[in-house]
Every structure is written in structure tokens, then in C-alpha cells.
Amino acid sequence: MNVRLGMLVFFFGLSFTLVYPQEHQLAFKVLDGTSNLPIKDANISIIPCRCGGASDENGEFSIYLQEKSYRVTLSFVGYESTRMSVDLKKDMQLEVKMKPKQERLSEVIVKAKKVNEMITSPQMGVLQLESQELKKIPTALGELDVLRGLTLLPGVNNTGEISNGISVRGGSLDQNLVLYDYAPVFNPTHLFGLFSIFTPDVTSSIDLYRANIPARYGGRASSVLDIKVKTPYADTLKLSGGIGLVSSRLNLETPLIKDKLTLVAGGRAGFTDFLLPIFSRRLKNTKASFYDGTIKLLYLPTKNDQITFTGFYTKDFYQLDLISRIENIEAENNQYDFQNLNGTLNWQHSFNEETALRTILVSGTYNADNIFPEIDSSNEIEFNSRIKHLSFISEFSKFKPAKRLDYYLGTQINRYKIDPGALNPGTATSITPITLAQETSYELSGYANLNWEPIRFLTLSTGLRYTYYFLQGPYTQNEYDNVSGNVVNTEVFEKGEVVASYDGLEPRLGASIRLNPTTSLKMSYARLNQYLQNIYNNTTPLPTSRWKTSDVNILPQTSDAYGLGIYKSFNENRIEASIETYYRDSRNNLTYRPGADFFLEQFVEREVVQAPGRAYGVELSIGKPKGNVNGWLNYTWSRSQLRTESESLSGRINNNQWFNSDFDRPHTLNGTLNYEADEYNTLSFNFVVQTGRPLTLPNGVVELSDGIRAPIFLERNNSRLPTYHRLDMSYNVHFSKSKKNKRWQNDWTFTIYNLYGRKNPLNVFYTQRNGSENSDIFLDSPLGSFELLVLNAPLFSLTYNFTFQ
Amino acid sequence: MEVPFSEVEESYLPPEDFSITTGESWELHITLEDGRRYQSTPEMATSPVSISEIEASYNPELEFNINEDDFVPGHKVFVTLDDPAAEDNFYLWRYRSFERLIACETCAGAIFRDGECISFEEYEAQFGPCIDENAIEPEYTYTCERNCWRIRFNEKIEIFSDEFTNGVSGNRLGVADVLLYTKNNLLIELQQYSLTAEGYRYFRILKDIVDNNGNFNAPPPAALLGNMFNVEDSEEFVLGRFTIGLASTASLFIDRTAIEEDPLEPERNNIETSDLFSGNGLKVRSTAPCSEGRFRTSVRPSDWIDN
CATH class of the missing domain: 2.40.170.20 (TonB-dependent receptor, beta-barrel domain)
Structure with a gap:
């Protein structure tokens, strides 16, 4: 998830540097807090410029920014995110030691996770509902519910309390391709539409493509719901x-x-x-x-x-x-x-x-x-x-x-x-x-x-x-x-x-x-x-x-x-x-x-x-x-x-x-x-x-x-x-x-x-x-x-x- | 051959000696006063299937009734028939039920004189003061002058197609729900019509509209387009259908005296008439006529069993 966001932020950041002339260099060196080894591909996101990027092989990243106060967030899979405020008045070089998360994953697993996230990163034009967000949504009888959660997003409807699916942008229920780990689901609800069928706690991401549908998906006429x-x-x-x-x-x-x-x-x-x-x-x-x-x-x-x-x-x-x-x-x-x-x-x-x-x-x-x-x-x-x-x-x-x-x-x-x-x-x-x-x-x-x-x-x-x-x-x-x-x-x-x-x-x-x-x-x-x-x-x-x-x-x-x-x-x-x-x-x-x-x-x-x-x-x-x-x-x-x-x-x-x-x-x-x-x-x-x-x-x-x-x-x-x-x-x-x-x-x-x-x-x-x-x-x-x-x-x-x- | 229909009490009926036999094909032609002409496509009379047995079983919770907001008691009537294997058969059932009527008239806040309920004010305006206000009851009930039967009709569209049971002999089918409106004994006169495939489709749309409309999966309602069309304007939507159904009939007498559940209508079997008003030529009255019509008859149904 972090990687996806980081890429997007990165593109926007570069365009920003061209617009404003009075700038200083802000450089980071990102290190593992325990081993002091550099961390590659750590996400650096900077507010208010909404810019940032990823650290290189030496854990380094630099950017030219306008003289201003910034809030910087560094994140990386397996590490706790680090937040800091930077008052940029001159060129600055910061060394950041990231603290591994408590549930620290082994290097093999971290690498596997990173590769996977790279491969599965979605395109633009996707509505995402993260399972954490889903958990906050109040639902009938306390059941975590993917489809009902989606109806709170713009353009997503159903036929009421009893609905055997969702309608995306006016399409019918069967015009959505519903995939659960790549497998099509023909009946996505329990009890005639009262609850969604997807096992709630093992769901990791819910992507709804309703406009710009990636070419890897096809077969239904209105949208793709990729769970x-x-x-x-x-x-x-x-x-x-x-x-x-x-x-x-x-x-x-x-x-x-x-x-x-x-x-x-x-x-x-x-x-x-x-x-x-x-x-x-x-x-x-x-x-x-x-x-x-x-x-x-x-x-x-x-x-x-x-x-x-x-x-x-x-x-x-x-x-x-x-x-x-x-x-x-x-x-x-x-x-x-x-x-x-x-x-x-x-x-x-x-x-x-x-x-x-x-x-x-x-x-x-x-x-x-x-x-x-x-x-x-x-x-x-x-x-x-x-x-x-x-x-x-x-x-x-x-x-x-x-x-x-x-x-x-x-x-x-x-x-x-x-x-x-x-x-x-x-x-x-x-x-x-x-x-x-x-x-x-x-x-x-x-x-x-x-x-x-x-x-x-x-x-x-x-x-x-x-x-x-x-x-x-x-x-x-x-x-x-x-x-x-x-x-x-x-x-x-x-x-x-x-x-x-x-x-x-x-x-x-x-x-x-x-x-x-x-x-x-x-x-x-x-x-x-x-x-x-x-x-x-x-x-x-x-x-x-x-x-x-x-x-x-x-x-x-x-x-x-x-x-x-x-x-x-x-x-x-x-x-x-x-x-x-x-x-x-x-x-x-x-x-x-x-x-x-x-x-x-x-x-x-x-x-x-x-x-x-x-x-x-x-x-x-x-x-x-x-x-x-x-x-x-x-x-x-x-x-x-x-x-x-x-x-x-x-x-x-x-x-x-x-x-x-x-x-x-x-x-x-x-x-x-x-x-x-x-x-x-x-x-x-x-x-x-x-x-x-x-x-x-x-x-x-x-x-x-x-x-x-x-x-x-x-x-x-x-x-x-x-x-x-x-x-x-x-x-x-x-x-x-x-x-x-x-x-x-x-x-x-x-x-x-x-x-x-x-x-x-x-x-x-x-x-x-x-x-x-x-x-x-x-x-x-x-x-x-x-x-x-x-x-x-x-x-x-x-x-x-x-x-x- | 052309058979003219004649108007009788808002209905158009063929001559009394008119009858149709299996295999005949008929069309209905209608000309309105303004000259518009309507016609049906030919409708075939399919052979009736005889009813080999009719029976009823009582269920204290026959169906959920939305007006009562609860399950209501009643009988389910079953017929057994031998479905002919040679053809696709489509059935429609209708019934009339007869039950002895004890009270032929009830007047609320009024009394029954000269064939109608007259309010006390009206009565006194006509006949002078003669009513002791302390003796007024909220309503007065009058027993029937002579034998009288209440007629009720089926409230649902009961149809069946043999698409899954073609040629089954001894097929037992539920064909009527008779609710326990009263606990009086009841005679059912059941008609079993044979329909064409198109006729069945029309009645199925009707059933969806009338009976299957209150559920989670209610089919969206459809127009009752049948086999009628405007002769001059093929684009005109004509509702209704000319249907020929040759019928087999069967009767069943149901003894309901031993049923424990309360009937849906208040019981009016023990009537203590206290209408003793008289004066200026009007007499004390405790009875009312049967008022023959669609819902009442004083003609004893042929299969009525007296007890």
C-alpha cells in the first residue's frame, strides 16, 4: 500500500520543483535503527508540497524545496513510520534511523512482501477501501461487510437492505466482475443479500475500478471489484x-x-x-x-x-x-x-x-x-x-x-x-x-x-x-x-x-x-x-x-x-x-x-x-x-x-x-x-x-x-x-x-x-x-x-x- | 357461426343454450359504440380433465395474513387428477363457497325497517318521537327470514402447469385456500378449467400481480396483455383476454364445527335481537331478507348437507 502511494507522490513532487524558484536542498539518509544499514525504497512523503520519493540503494534521497516548514513522513514495510517537522531555511541533510516494527518480519518475508506489492500495484482511477476503513464503518448486526461498505463510496448503490450485489454507476448487479483472489464470484452475498460473502478478517484490499479499467480485467460491462x-x-x-x-x-x-x-x-x-x-x-x-x-x-x-x-x-x-x-x-x-x-x-x-x-x-x-x-x-x-x-x-x-x-x-x-x-x-x-x-x-x-x-x-x-x-x-x-x-x-x-x-x-x-x-x-x-x-x-x-x-x-x-x-x-x-x-x-x-x-x-x-x-x-x-x-x-x-x-x-x-x-x-x-x-x-x-x-x-x-x-x-x-x-x-x-x-x-x-x-x-x-x-x-x-x-x-x-x- | 352476446347486469352473456366442445376454436369480436373494433386471436377449447378426488385439510396456520398481521387458520383444498400424458395441460381453479347465513342484516347506530338501515334521527323525523334513548344499543342484528347462504369466491389465482409432472396419474394438487372466516359449515363448489399455454401465461402474470407481489423476490408487475387487439390499430395496447376454459366441477362439504381457533369474522350465531321499536304503523322487527345477489342466495346449493 505504501509503495503505491509513494509512486504517485513522487511524480507530483517533481512537477512542483519546476514551479517555484527559491529553493534549498533537503536530503535524507534512511538507516535501519538496529543494524545501521541503509534502507532502500523507503517512502518519503513531504507535506505541504505533497511530494517525496523513495530512498536509493544508499538509503539516500534528496529534493529541492521552497523555503518553508514541512512535515515529513518516512515509511517502509516492516518498520514503524517516522514523522518529523523540518524548517527548511538552508540546505539540510538528515539521517533517519527507522525502528523495526514489533512484529518484525524476517528479511525473506519482507522482500517477498515488497515484490508482491510492486507487482500488484493498481493503476490510477481506482477506489480503494482498506480493511481498516471497512472496520470502522457501522454495519447491520456488526458484520464487517465489503459490499455494504462500498455503497458509501460515490457511484456505488444497491437495491436496498436486501441486495445480492452492488450497482456501480447505474449498471446492473451482474455487470460487475467480482474477483476474490482472481476467482470470479457469482453470488457475493449470504442470506439473500443481507451480508457479503467474503471472509472478513482475511481480506487485505478492496479495489473498485469503475472508470479507467486496467486491461488485465475484462468480461463484465460496468466495473471490476478486485478483492x-x-x-x-x-x-x-x-x-x-x-x-x-x-x-x-x-x-x-x-x-x-x-x-x-x-x-x-x-x-x-x-x-x-x-x-x-x-x-x-x-x-x-x-x-x-x-x-x-x-x-x-x-x-x-x-x-x-x-x-x-x-x-x-x-x-x-x-x-x-x-x-x-x-x-x-x-x-x-x-x-x-x-x-x-x-x-x-x-x-x-x-x-x-x-x-x-x-x-x-x-x-x-x-x-x-x-x-x-x-x-x-x-x-x-x-x-x-x-x-x-x-x-x-x-x-x-x-x-x-x-x-x-x-x-x-x-x-x-x-x-x-x-x-x-x-x-x-x-x-x-x-x-x-x-x-x-x-x-x-x-x-x-x-x-x-x-x-x-x-x-x-x-x-x-x-x-x-x-x-x-x-x-x-x-x-x-x-x-x-x-x-x-x-x-x-x-x-x-x-x-x-x-x-x-x-x-x-x-x-x-x-x-x-x-x-x-x-x-x-x-x-x-x-x-x-x-x-x-x-x-x-x-x-x-x-x-x-x-x-x-x-x-x-x-x-x-x-x-x-x-x-x-x-x-x-x-x-x-x-x-x-x-x-x-x-x-x-x-x-x-x-x-x-x-x-x-x-x-x-x-x-x-x-x-x-x-x-x-x-x-x-x-x-x-x-x-x-x-x-x-x-x-x-x-x-x-x-x-x-x-x-x-x-x-x-x-x-x-x-x-x-x-x-x-x-x-x-x-x-x-x-x-x-x-x-x-x-x-x-x-x-x-x-x-x-x-x-x-x-x-x-x-x-x-x-x-x-x-x-x-x-x-x-x-x-x-x-x-x-x-x-x-x-x-x-x-x-x-x-x-x-x-x-x-x-x-x-x-x-x-x-x-x-x-x-x-x-x-x-x-x-x-x-x-x-x-x-x-x-x-x-x-x-x-x-x-x-x-x-x-x-x-x-x-x-x-x-x-x-x-x-x- | 356467430353467436351474439346480450347485456345482463353489466355483463355480456351468450345465449343460455350456447355451449362449446373440445377442439372448437372461437374468436371474440367487440364493436364499441364509437365504432372502434376489437378482436381476439382464435382461442381453442382444450379438453377438460376430470377431478378424481377432492379433499380438504385444516391448518391452524394456513397462511400469513397481512391485515391480521398474523398467521390465520383455514382449509387447503386438494384435488387428485390424472394428468393426460399426450398433451401439455394448463389448469385454472376457481371456487364458490356456501355457508349458512344466520344474520342477514346488521345496522350500526340504526334499525332495519323497509329494507334498509334507518338512523334513529331519520326514524323519529318520519314517525314522531318513539325512541327511548336509554334503550339504544350500538348496533342491531337481524336473523335471516328464511334459509340463506353466504357466497364467497376464491381470493387467489390458482393455476398449474404440468411442465414438471406431465402424464402423472393421481397427481394431488393444492387448489384453494379457504380461510376460516366463520366456523359455520361450508360447501365448496370447485371449477377446474383447462387452459391453453397462452391462457396459462396470462393467468400467471395475473397471479404475479395479485398473489406474488409482497415478497422479497416479487416479480416487477407486467401489463395484462392478452389476445385482444384493435382491428384498425395494431399499435394499441389492449388489456384483458378472451379465454375459453372447459371446466370439470367437484363439490366438497366441510364440517367446521369442531375447530377450536377463532374465526376471522366475529361470530354472530347467537343473536338476541333487542330491536323492539314500534309505533305509527311500524312493527317490531327481528328478521331481514336474504337479499339475493352475487354474495347471497336463498337457493339451496345442490350438494348442501343439512345437519
Whole structure:
């Protein structure tokens, strides 16, 4: 992390020296406090010039600066940061002895860590949420939550308290590539969107790319969420964990063979059945449990090689009366059961200080099942669906710190095998077994990316990705009549035959122009293609929602995103502010045909409509990143709309006029405030206020011959839910149990989610009225109208966390 | 052949002797007063499937009722049928239920005279002072003059497609939820219609709108576009559907006297009428007529069992 920041600061520093003439030399010599040996690549950052750099082989660094007072921070992996004030009135030479951190890592580990950080340094245009920041954010029931934390960043939304993913800049939930140590995650939440699935304590970095997307990523049309698991650079045992209302966690970080093999393992288990009926009697038939676990092994065979293996497993099981039952299967109830199982093998070889080769093999399976216990029987009817994916990545990267140039080029091969659904009757004689045909598809990509500072003041990031996609037989491809939807032609493809193929060049461009020492202008452009999509007709997908590869009928989704932003810092970098604007033009977005049903649907292509889309917005952000009182405030104005181009009336949505997508949120204001009173007490708040989600309201009511009153809907998303707003609070008390034993540390986190008990509705729905019930509310309205709420009161929770190291 | 419909109480009905048999195809033509013409695509009559058994099971917590904010009791009605293997079958169920009505009229703050509830003020204005204010009850209930049955209808859209169960004989399906509005005995008259695939799709959209709309995964509502179109303007959205459904029927008598749970409607079986107001030619009254209509009948249902 430090290295990334240092590089950026370094570029800006040089431009500064040209602007101001009256200068003195400020030189440093950085030494190890114990051995007195010079430290190379220590970060030196200087405020208020926001300049600095890295020490050379002799531990030396020098810079010419204006006559002024400066605050200097020196940092290096494995050492405690050193801060000092410098009153620069003449040329100065300072010798700094850095103190190794208590948890001092061995030289091998430190070196490995440094190489890794160099290779994984991200490009500009990334929003980062560090796990330390994440821990401060007050969350529902005290669960650390990656996705919910991200919704506090500008341009990131979800569908409410229940959201099986995030929406980035108006894109749909499946348009984000979610990677957990390079492995794609198809269902990122536990319990139908209540909590994120990623094992909280082993997460090391969360990078969200939403504008200038590096060429190494591809396959989804709106953004990339790259979550990395902590690499166990450990040479002592560290144990941590927590006990919460919803889940309990345990993590272990330990060397297995000193300086050769280390391990981090984390797990979480949650049982919430007993909690839910407290909220409503309606939840009394609910069953819910979830688990997730991550292990990562680091093997250092030579000083130039690092091999890691990451294993990730999650499991959810739930039964909830508030999910509509699946039609046409008679059962006691409907249960959902799903698992993610991913494995990532990553070999990094560094040839020298400047070049490295990374080779990655990813394999994973996502299983999503429905279980239907048969009435008056012990038999269970099952619906099974599965995605198996396999991925190979090889990437060569080169860094030329002196020339301020780095580049990488690589290749990626992905294979997806989708089993869209099978109905397994068990011993039930009344159910016909059904198996939908498997879909096998490949994405072959080559990519290159160059980050370059051709002239001072300008940093360029250019990338190009080429992908060849094909769907492979066996496959039965139907052609449909545009208007009637009837099958007009069927073509059967043999095993290995190419059913459909698409290819595309995806240019990526980013430019950062430094206007003055505190102001920069950034521009970006990215084209993205998406060949794999989630098909669902709810506001948020169920775990069993169908994933579909592009074929002859379902064209790949593409998007062109343009961005422009101005970034400025004030008050000696204590305040950071930015304005970003974007426009995203997309094609072939998937939306459901009115009245679509996708469960075990053989002709699923007929039930979806592909529509062009447009999303645009302005994001204002102001933040104070440091100090005892820190936080940020974001305001976003944005729109997200779609338009169908269907010939048939039944395929048209809003008669082919632009309509608001489910993710259209014109106004969003959110803020976070942390008050770190001392090293023991932290108080945090976050606040969100946002335009309500688009909603479809009836245009009228009709009474049917059996007396049922049916609301009449003519348009989609013609109205909105009430404004969403919420304030959360968390209070963290950190203490050491014994002052002598600093290895054992504890903290308590008390959170109140929805502090003032705002009743934010998730949906509005209508019921039949029989007689005069609730007539004081509904008067003589033909239908009763209700709001579906997830929370109608503040939610309190207390979590205990411990660390032993 | 063209069959004209005639208007009866806001409904358009075919002649009484009109009937449809399996395999026939019909279109509906509508001409509005202003000359606009609408028409349906041809709709086929698919063969009805007979009901081999009908039964009901009582569940003290049949479903969650949002108005009551709790689980409510009721019966689930099941039918057993032999699904024909030769074709895709689509079913729709509707029912009418009959229960003996004891109280035919209740007047709140008023009394029942001349076929309507009359407030005391109105009564006295008409007939002169004759009411002892101390004797006024908040409401008065009147028993039915003769046998009278309350009719209720299905409140949900009950449909089924045999997509996962084609050709299964003895398929047992839940087809109706009959809530415990009262604890009076009840007769269910169930109709089982056979639909076309398009007809089923239309009723499924209707079901999503009417029944499946209050959940976390509620499908966003869709327009009820059926098979009707404007003859002159193919771009006009026409709602509704012309559906032919040939029906099998079955009846089931449910004895509810032994049920312990409280009914959803207040019990009115023991009526002590205290309306003794009379004067100026009006008589003491304790009964009210059955008021025949959609929701009441004095015609004894054919399968009613007296007890």
C-alpha cells in the first residue's frame, strides 16, 4: 500500500520543483535503527508540497524545496513510520534511523512482501477501501461487510437492505466482475443479500475500478471489484476472532516452515434462525445458516519465487416464507442451498528488481440448489444448477522506476461450463426429471497495459484487451420469430462445434494531468464486453437465478464509458475534494420481458429483451482523510435508463421509450465521520440519503369476474419508493487485557444500524380487501396497499473481537 | 357461426343454450359504440380433465395474513387428477363457497325497517318521537327470514402447469385456500378449467400481480396483455383476454364445527335481537331478507348437507 502511494507522490513532487524558484536542498539518509544499514525504497512523503520519493540503494534521497516548514513522513514495510517537522531555511541533510516494527518480519518475508506489492500495484482511477476503513464503518448486526461498505463510496448503490450485489454507476448487479483472489464470484452475498460473502478478517484490499479499467480485467460491462486475500507474510503465530450476534469468526496466521511456508486461514459461521422471529412473527418458519472460509498458503521456494494457493468456500442454506414459491412444484416449502468453491494457484517469479512473471490457475464451482421437501413424505425434490469455471492467466510485467514507466502484457483463457438447471425428483413419482442442456463457452484474451509519464505533469495509462469468445457445442440453437416468439428454426450442434462466436477490441485509456501542485485533471475511457449474464426478473437475483452465456440470440453486452474528473487538495492536503463526471453508453443490456418466468425455462432467450442503455452522472466528494476527526461526504447526481427496441407489443417496455432502470438514483448523499478520541475509543457514524428506487405503480384497478381486483400496470418504473435515508453509529473500545501482555488485544464494537428507526420500504404491494379491515387507512380504495420493510426499528448489536499475536 | 352476446347486469352473456366442445376454436369480436373494433386471436377449447378426488385439510396456520398481521387458520383444498400424458395441460381453479347465513342484516347506530338501515334521527323525523334513548344499543342484528347462504369466491389465482409432472396419474394438487372466516359449515363448489399455454401465461402474470407481489423476490408487475387487439390499430395496447376454459366441477362439504381457533369474522350465531321499536304503523322487527345477489342466495346449493 505504501509503495503505491509513494509512486504517485513522487511524480507530483517533481512537477512542483519546476514551479517555484527559491529553493534549498533537503536530503535524507534512511538507516535501519538496529543494524545501521541503509534502507532502500523507503517512502518519503513531504507535506505541504505533497511530494517525496523513495530512498536509493544508499538509503539516500534528496529534493529541492521552497523555503518553508514541512512535515515529513518516512515509511517502509516492516518498520514503524517516522514523522518529523523540518524548517527548511538552508540546505539540510538528515539521517533517519527507522525502528523495526514489533512484529518484525524476517528479511525473506519482507522482500517477498515488497515484490508482491510492486507487482500488484493498481493503476490510477481506482477506489480503494482498506480493511481498516471497512472496520470502522457501522454495519447491520456488526458484520464487517465489503459490499455494504462500498455503497458509501460515490457511484456505488444497491437495491436496498436486501441486495445480492452492488450497482456501480447505474449498471446492473451482474455487470460487475467480482474477483476474490482472481476467482470470479457469482453470488457475493449470504442470506439473500443481507451480508457479503467474503471472509472478513482475511481480506487485505478492496479495489473498485469503475472508470479507467486496467486491461488485465475484462468480461463484465460496468466495473471490476478486485478483492484480495491477505498474503500470510508471517513469522509468528497470530490468532484473531470475534463473537457476534449473527456470526462468529476465527482466524489464524502462522508460519508452517520458517521463511518457506506460511498460512492464513479464516472462517465464519452464522446461525440466525433464532433471531429472525424477533423481528416479525411472519419469519417464524425461517431457517437460515451460513458459513464461509478462506485459506491461503504462501510458499517461498527461492528468493525470486512466490507461490500462493487460495481456497475459498461458502455455504448458505435458508428457507424463508418471504420468497415466493416456485410454481408447479407441490412442496411443503422452498429451500435455497448454495455453495461457492474456488481455488487459486498463483506463481510469481521475479527475474530481477524490474521484471516479473505471474502465472495463475483458477478453478471454481458455484452450486445453487432449491430443495422442495415433498408434502407428507421424507423425500426431497431438488433443483440443481451449477457453474464450473476454469481460468489460466499468464502476465509479464516490467517496472522502470527511473523512467517512470511500467507495463504488463498477458493472456487469459477462461472456460465456463454452465448447467442451467436440472430437476431431480428423488423418489417422487409425480415429478418428471428435467435437465437443461449444458453450455460451454470460452473467452480467450490477450492484453497489454502501459503506464507512462511522457512529460512531467502528465501520466498516461493506456491499455488494450482483445477477447475472442465462443460458445461450443453440443448445443441446440433456436431461432425465434420476432413478433410471435415462436421457434422458426432449430439447429443442432455437435460436441466441439462452434455455435456462436464474438470478438472485440477493448481500448482502455486514462490520463492524469497535473495542473498545479494541488490540482489534477483525470480523463478515462474504457470499452467492455460481457459474454456471461445473470437473468432474473426480480429487483435482486435469487441464488438460483439463471446465468446464460451469449449465443446467437443473446448478444454480448458492450459498454463505452467516458469519465472526466478534477481532484484538488486544500489546506496542506488536509482536505481532499473531487468532481467526477461520467457517461456510459451501453448496448444489449438484458432486461426481462413483461411476465417472464425463467425457472427451468428451455427457451430462456425468448423471455429476455436486450436494450440499449445510458447512464451518466456527476460525483462530488470531499474528505478529510487524516486526523482524529476524519471522514468524507459524497454527493452524486446520476441517471440510469434503458430503452427496448421491440417490434412486438408484448416485448416492449414503456412502449420502447426510455425508462428508468432499477438502479436509477438521481440524488445520493452519503457521509462518514470517525472520531478517534484516543487509541482506545473510536466513534463512527455514517449517513445515507438517496432518491428511492424506481417502482412500478398501477395505472388502474380492474375487477375480475370472480371478484378479484387486479391492479393494472402499463408502464415499468413509473414511480419511486420514498426517499431512502439512514443513520448508523458504531462505538469501538479497544483495550489490552494486560498492560504487560501486549500480545493479547481485545475490542468491543457496539453498533446501531438505522439509529433513528427510519422505515425504509423495500417494495410496495397491493392486497385484496375483504370487507372493512384497516378502513381508517385504506378508506374506500379497492386494494390495500402495503410497504415491505426489512427494518422498522434501530438494530443494535455488540461484537467482541480479539487478537493474539 | 356467430353467436351474439346480450347485456345482463353489466355483463355480456351468450345465449343460455350456447355451449362449446373440445377442439372448437372461437374468436371474440367487440364493436364499441364509437365504432372502434376489437378482436381476439382464435382461442381453442382444450379438453377438460376430470377431478378424481377432492379433499380438504385444516391448518391452524394456513397462511400469513397481512391485515391480521398474523398467521390465520383455514382449509387447503386438494384435488387428485390424472394428468393426460399426450398433451401439455394448463389448469385454472376457481371456487364458490356456501355457508349458512344466520344474520342477514346488521345496522350500526340504526334499525332495519323497509329494507334498509334507518338512523334513529331519520326514524323519529318520519314517525314522531318513539325512541327511548336509554334503550339504544350500538348496533342491531337481524336473523335471516328464511334459509340463506353466504357466497364467497376464491381470493387467489390458482393455476398449474404440468411442465414438471406431465402424464402423472393421481397427481394431488393444492387448489384453494379457504380461510376460516366463520366456523359455520361450508360447501365448496370447485371449477377446474383447462387452459391453453397462452391462457396459462396470462393467468400467471395475473397471479404475479395479485398473489406474488409482497415478497422479497416479487416479480416487477407486467401489463395484462392478452389476445385482444384493435382491428384498425395494431399499435394499441389492449388489456384483458378472451379465454375459453372447459371446466370439470367437484363439490366438497366441510364440517367446521369442531375447530377450536377463532374465526376471522366475529361470530354472530347467537343473536338476541333487542330491536323492539314500534309505533305509527311500524312493527317490531327481528328478521331481514336474504337479499339475493352475487354474495347471497336463498337457493339451496345442490350438494348442501343439512345437519
